[in-house]
Amino acid sequence: MSSIHSLYNKALLQLSLSPTIEGGDYQKAAELIAKSATVGLNVTRTSIWSLDPGFHEMVCICLYDNGSFQEDFVGYRLSEDDFPKYFKALAEQRTILASDARTHKDTAEFTESYLQPLNIYSMLDAPIRKEGKAVGIICCEQTKEIKEWTVEDESFVGALTDIAGRSLIAVDHRKAEKELKQLNEELEQRIAERTKNLEETIEELQNTQKQLVESEKLASLGSLVAGVSHEVNTPLGVGLTSSTLLKEKVQHLNTLFDSQKLSQSALTDFLKDARETCDILENNLHKAANLITNFKQLAVNQSSDQIFTFNVYETLHASLVSLNHILKKGHIKSKLNCDKALKITSNAGELSQIATNLILNASIHAFNENSVDPSIEINVTEPSHNELEIRFSDNGKGMSEDIMKKAFEPFFTTKRGQGGSGLGLHLVYNLVTQKFKGNIVIESELNHGTSFIINFPTRLENS
Structure with a gap:
């Protein structure tokens, strides 16, 4: 191995191990490379240039000349219009070895304007590549004599050009790290804010729910919980999907970064996707928070007492119609047997809430995928002139004696973890016994359906 080859290897090793190369500051890295080239080749001067993607213009980044950096030359531009042959050679991305630069076909056009005024005789220009494409030039020049x-x-x-390319990639990596860190901080802040708002809203909802239950002014919580669960699941589902997608994109970006395959285009695409995903996540968290707030207000509004004379058939029919989408989904038929002219003086809203809870309870608990011709039937009769009986019946799977004993207990449910709150029948019991001054019993047999029989006065007085 020649001594010059050994010197070159030693210089390259020292340069490659320098923290400046991977430090993310291309200006400092370029200056170190230019100095190493000048000293290693024993030439007069070395400059490093950036090259535009179309190979139309190059701009000087640094110039090391006669042992010092020439700051005045930084920013100096060369244009394809002035030196077409030279830029054609650059477009071909090949190294230019011009021992006699004044006669070489690629560099002769520099003679009058550049080579002679600066007393330059020889040029060695090599392209700096990043991701396989030339993005800059190392230009080594010898004055006073031909080299x-x-x-x-x-x-x-x-x-040296390979080391320069590494330095450029390091700049992208440092930029990516900074932007990724900033993006993560912004995302964490947004999530923390949204989470705090949701926690506060949920806490308010829980406090309101407790107060309403204790004061017995709670309207059909079972129905409202079912409704809000259905509505809130949509934005939360979108939010979960978005967060999962963002996590996958971050993991993919980290993989590219760790393998040093992260490109500027990949980073740009990620930042665009991440911002769009963050917006989707934020919008849907807002929707979920607003739905919970509206649910709380709805519970408060429906808790007021309003006693007046109303049509029983119309009230119960309206409850069935409002739940028609649920009944259709379960392929459940419904039937209402009631005198269409029957009127009572009571609370129409609370009767509707009782009906809603019992219909929902049957649709959720009475049937399964093996049910044949599932149906719910409501029969209204008047055992006496001042008493009304409403029987809610289904042809479902029925209840065991143990379940019947616990059915009206608060928070008891056979659907724990599947959306059941355990409050629906408890609230029905409270409304019937305390608001309507009546009673409710269950008749059921396994595999032979269930009936809820309610009896209460046809006339209530405002307390």
Whole structure:
């Protein structure tokens, strides 16, 4: 191995191990490379240039000349319009070895305007590549005399261009790290804010629910919980999908970064997707919070007492119609047997709430995928002139004696973890016994359906 080859290898090793190369500051890295090239090749000067994607213009980043950096030359531009042959050679992304630069076909056009005024005789220009495409130039120049470039010289400069390319990638990595860190901080802040708002809203909802239950002014919580669960699940589902997608994109970005395959385009695409995903996540968290707030207000509004004379058939029919989408989904038929002219003086809203809870309870608990012709039937009769009986019946799977004993207990449910709150029948019991001054019993047999029989006065007085 020649001594010059050993010197080049030593210089390249020292340069490659320098923290400046991977430090993310391309200006400092370029200056170190330019100095190493000048000293290693024993030439007068070395400059490093950036090259535009279309190979139409190059701009000087640094110039090391006669042992010092020439700041005045930084920013100097060369244009394809002035030196077409040289820029054609650059477009071909090949190294230019011009021992006699004043006669070489690629550099002769520099003679009058550049080479002679600066007393330059020889040029060795090599492209700096990033991701396989030329993005810059290392230009090594010898003044006062012609320098015959050797294969070792060419290999040495080629290695320097590779190191320069590494430095450019390091700049992208540092930028990506900074932007990713900032994006994560912004995302964490947004999630923390939304989570705090949701926690506060849920806490308010829980406090309101407790107060309404204790004061017995709670309207059909079972129905409202079912409704809000259905409505809130949609934005929460979108939010969960968005957060999962964002997590996958971050993991993919980390993989590209760790393998040093992260490109500027991949980073740009990720930042765009991440911002769009964050907006989707934020919008849907807002929707969920607003739905919970509206649910709380709805519970408060429906808790007021309003006693008046109303049509029983119309009230119960309206409850069935409002739940028609649920009945259709379960392929459940419904039937209402009631005198269409029957009127009582009571609370229509609370009767509707009782009906809603019992219909929902049957649709959720009475049937399964093996049910044949599932149906719910409501029969209204008047056992006496001042008493009304409403029987809610289904042809479902029925209840065991143990379940019947616990059915009206608060928070008891056979659907724990599947959306059941355990409050629906408890609230029905409270409304019937305390608001309507009546009673409710259950008749059921396994595999032979269930009936809820309610009896209460046809006339209530405002307390």
